[in-house]
Amino acid sequence: MAGHEITDRIADLIDEEHRLRSEALHHGGLTPEQRVQLKDLERQLDAAVELLHRRQALSAFDDD
Incomplete structure (x- = not known):
């Protein structure tokens, strides 16, 4: 993955997280399914950010 x-994936995950949190504000909270979905989004977001950091670190070392 470039x-x-x-x-782009991080942006999509953040958009989905904001959508879920906005729904929760307007509908009195998250359903159990939405809570699971939010936890999964958070896990995916953490993994994508970690991958991006690793890529950036490798790129910095490759330039030296």
Whole structure:
């Protein structure tokens, strides 16, 4: 996965997280299914950010 694909994926995950949190505000909270979905989104987001950091670190070392 290229760097821009990772950042695009991160943006998509953030958009989905914001959508879920906005729904929760307007509907009195999250359903149990939405809670599971939010936890999964958070896990995916953490993994994507970690991957991006690793890619950036490798790129910095490759330039030296």
